Amino acid sequence: MSSGNDRTFVLKNCTCVTATDTFLSDLCIRGGLITGIGTDLTGDDVYDVNYRVVTPGGVDAHCHIEQPADDGGRQTVDDFPSATAAAAHGGTTTIIPFALQQRGQRLLDAIRRYTTQVESRSYVDYGIHSIITDTCNGNTVKDIPEAIKMGYPSFKIYMTYDSLRMNDYDILSLIEVISEHGGLAMIHAENADCISWMTDRLLSRGLKAPICHALSRPPLVEREAAYRAIVLSELAMAPILLVHVSGGKTIDVIRDAKLSGKPVFSETCPQYLLLTSADLGNETEHNGGEKYVCSPPPRDKESQESLWNAMRTGDINIVSSDHVAFNYEKGDKIQDDFSTVPNGVPGLETRLPLLYTYGVQANKITLNKFVDLTATTPAKIYGLYPKKGTIAIGSDADLVVWDERNSVISFADLHQKVNYTPYEGVPLRVWPAIVILRGKIIISDRSIRKTYGGAFVQRKGLVLPSY
Ligand code: URP
Ligand code: ZN
Ligand code: ZN
Numbered sequence: 001m002s003s004g005n006d007r008t009f010v011l012k013n014c015t016c017v018t019a020t021d022t023f024l025s026d027l028c029i030r031g032g033l034i035t036g037i038g039t040d041l042t043g044d045d046v047y048d049v050n051y052r053v054v055t056p057g058g059v060d061a062h063c064h065i066e067q068p069a070d071d072g073g074r075q076t077v078d079d080f081p082s083a084t085a086a087a088a089h090g091g092t093t094t095i096i097p098f099a100l101q102q103r104g105q106r107l108l109d110a111i112r113r114y115t116t117q118v119e120s121r122s123y124v125d126y127g128i129h130s131i132i133t134d135t136c137n138g139n140t141v142k143d144i145p146e147a148i149k150m151g152y153p154s155f156k157i158y159m160t161y162d163s164l165r166m167n168d169y170d171i172l173s174l175i176e177v178i179s180e181h182g183g184l185a186m187i188h189a190e191n192a193d194c195i196s197w198m199t200d201r202l203l204s205r206g207l208k209a210p211i212c213h214a215l216s217r218p219p220l221v222e223r224e225a226a227y228r229a230i231v232l233s234e235l236a237m238a239p240i241l242l243v244h245v246s247g248g249k250t251i252d253v254i255r256d257a258k259l260s261g262k263p264v265f266s267e268t269c270p271q272y273l274l275l276t277s278a279d280l281g282n283e284t285e286h287n288g289g290e291k292y293v294c295s296p297p298p299r300d301k302e303s304q305e306s307l308w309n310a311m312r313t314g315d316i317n318i319v320s321s322d323h324v325a326f327n328y329e330k331g332d333k334i335q336d337d338f339s340t341v342p343n344g345v346p347g348l349e350t351r352l353p354l355l356y357t358y359g360v361q362a363n364k365i366t367l368n369k370f371v372d373l374t375a376t377t378p379a380k381i382y383g384l385y386p387k388k389g390t391i392a393i394g395s396d397a398d399l400v401v402w403d404e405r406n407s408v409i410s411f412a413d414l415h416q417k418v419n420y421t422p423y424e425g426v427p428l429r430v431w432p433a434i435v436i437l438r439g440k441i442i443i444s445d446r447s448i449r450k451t452y453g454g455a456f457v458q459r460k461g462l463v464l465p466s467y
Contacts, residue, residue, distance in 0.1 A: 008035070008043030009439055011399065014054040016391050019372035024051065029397040032438035037393060049401045049434070055371050056390050057093025057124075057398030057435065058352045061378040062186075062243060062267060062320035065097040066117065069342045074332070076344075078325040080121040082417035083348055084454055088123045088442050089415050090349035091432035093398040094379070094388050094457065096127040098156060103134045103163070107143040111152055115456065122454030124437060125398070127382065129154040129186065132174060133164050141173060145181045151458025153183040153383050156243065159225045160192040160295070168228065172236045179238030184381065184462055186241045186267075189225035189250075190217060190296060199339050208337035210289030214277040214297035216338070219248045222296045226250045230257045230264055239263035239464055241381065244322050246272045246296040247303030251310045258315060263464060265381060266315065268307050269322045270354045271345050275422060276300050290333045291422050293341045294324070308364045311373060317465055318381065319355055319373045321347035325418035333420075346418045350409060354423065356402070356430045383459035396438050403433035415448075 011027040016037070028036030028043055065083040067076050078086070087095050099114030101107050111130050118126070130147065132140055132155050144155070155178055157171055158164040166174065175185040198216040202208075207215075226242055230253065233240040242254065245266045257264040275298035281289030292298060310316040324344020326333045335341045347354075352374060359365040365373070379389025386395050407428050411421040435443035442449045 007045060009045045010041045010043035010047070011054065012041070012046055012048040013051050014049055015051050017053055017055050017367050017371055018391050019368055019376035022368065027054070027391070027397070027399070029439040032397060034391060034393055034395050034397050037391070052433070053367065053402040054391070055400050055402065056375040057388070057400055057437065058091050059094045059375045059378040059384060059389050060087060060092045060321050060323070060348060060351060061096045061318060061382050062269070063095050063097050063323035063348055064344065065323070067098060067100050068102070069326070074326065074342055076325050077327055078323070078346070078417045080118045081123070081452070082415065083323065084123040084126070085448055086349035086415040088435055088437070088448055089432070089446070091352040091400040091435055092124060092348065093435065093437045094125045094127070094384060095348070096129050096154070096382055099128050099130045101131060101133050104136070105134070106136060107132060107140050108146060111147055111150070119456070120452055122452055123442060123448060124454045125388070125457050126454060127384065127457045127459045128152055129156055131156045131158070131164065132166065133158070135170050135173070141177045144174070144177050144183065148181045148183045151460060153459055153462055154186060155183060156186040156188065158188040159229065160188065160190040160195060162192070165192050168232060171232050175233065175238035175240060176236040179236065182462065184239055184241055184464070186243050187229045188244070189222060189229045189242050191221040191225045194221040194224070203337065203339065207283055209281055209283055209286055210293055210338050210341065211277065211280040211282055212338040213293045213341060214280050217295060217297055219246070219250065219299060219303070222246060223250045223253055227253045230262060233264060234262055239265070241265040241267060243267045244269050244272070244296060245307070245316065246299050247307040248299060251306050251315055255315045265317045265465065267318045267320050268311070268316050269320055270347055270351055271298055271322070271422065273304055273307055274354060274358060276304070279422070288328070290335070290341050291328055291420055292345065293333070293338070293343060294322070294345045295343045308359070311365055311369065314465070317373070318378045319351070320378065321351040323348040325416060327418055328420040345422045346416050349414050349416055350421065350423055353428045353431055354426070357428045361429050377465060380463035380465070383462045384457060385463055387457070397436055398438065399436040400432045401434040402430050404430055407431060
């Protein structure tokens with residue numbers, strides 16, 4: 001059932017949850033938009049959801065799809081069709097993946113090329129960020145204003161990885177121009193030289209197991225880089241968003257910045273809430289630890305608690321997947337030593353069910369906070385609001401109807417192309433029963449409507465949270 005452009009579609013008896021309210025209502029949808037919120041609404045097509053929870057479709061503002069890996073040699077295995085099918089099944093109706101600027105390439109060329117590459121191959125709506133890796137002799141700062149005007153107002157900048165990292169001087173120049181033109185810089189904060197030094201030290205002692213990935217990137221190297229990024233943001237008077245914060249004392253640095261009125265925002269991901277470095281194994285064994293190699297690495301239980309707390313206090317603003325798909329096989333995720341394992345874990349499909357189960361149902365965050373972190377605030381920060389991220393008249397009818405049912409995660413049931421999940425065997429208590437994109441049901445009974453109905457969304461009007 002769907003709403004054609006001139007037909008009205010009524011979703012009856014919803015327990016609607018937004019970032020701020022919970023209310024019983026019917027929702028009327030026409031032309032892909034929410035056109036009515038109230039009781040006893042009627043329409044051409046009516047679907048009764050029997051008071052199940054209905055949230056706005058998820059907005060996943062950090063995922064890497066069809067992207068060359070950090071060493072330039074490999075490419076992530078999920079393509080746009082598989083990644084966006086996975087997103088849809090997991091209740092995410094808008095994603096923002098990255099166009100990677102190769103060194104020597106003009107930023108606008110990278111953006112245009114990726115936009116063409118993914119066109120008409122998506123089950124969900126999408127915006128596009130870019131990853132800046134090269135100043136291109138001054139051309140990148142010239143391209144940034146145009147990129148923002150074209151609807152690509154957010155840019156990721158790395159402080160680590162030899163093939164991606166920018167130095168502090170260049171970061172200052174970039175974030176200044178991004179800010180002047182109303183955009184936002186997303187910063188991957190880890191100290192590259194400290195990591196290289198730690199890595200060489202471990203390898204020189206013959207230590208090669210996946211756990212050494214975590215040992216080579218201790219919390220201190222993240223905290224130092226996060227603090228430095230905040231200093232750069234203050235110097236350039238430019239807002240920044242620290243991506244994939246792994247917890248612990250980095251949160252203290254972020255909290256201090258916010259308390260002193262700095263425009264610093266932050267993101268975490270389910271892997272930092274649910275995994276620990278113990279998942280990477282021990283110093284002598286591999287034991288599948290490569291499956292959990294991502295950067296920053298998962299930390300410890302205390303760090304997890306610091307993140308749950310930071311979500312409640314507003315020190316963490318959004319939760320994204322940072323989906324990166326490499327197969328668990330020799331030559332891909334399995335390598336002879338930890339330093340060549342491609343970084344990142346898959347998580348587009350499991351982000352919302354995991355956060356709902358282990359956040360909301362475990363009483364760590366409210367259902368409203370869940371919506372805020374996974375849909376409303378990402379939509380605001382990245383210029384999609386109020387089109388996306390809420391249930392309101394005039395907003396896109398992107399909706400998820402949730403079922404409370406017990407299941408256990410297995411990669412074989414997921415729609416990501418990658419051949420493992422770091423959450424194999426993890427129990428879930430909820431799953432999206434119905435997912436609606438601009439008024440069309442794209443998921444029901446765990447099957448997907450087989451049309452690429454997703455569209456590119458030009459983003460503008462970033463709304464940064466108060467800090
Ligand atoms: O381990 C990670 N997160 N790798 C993927 C790229 C990134 O830095 O987000
Ligand atoms: Zn990163
Ligand atoms: Zn990432």
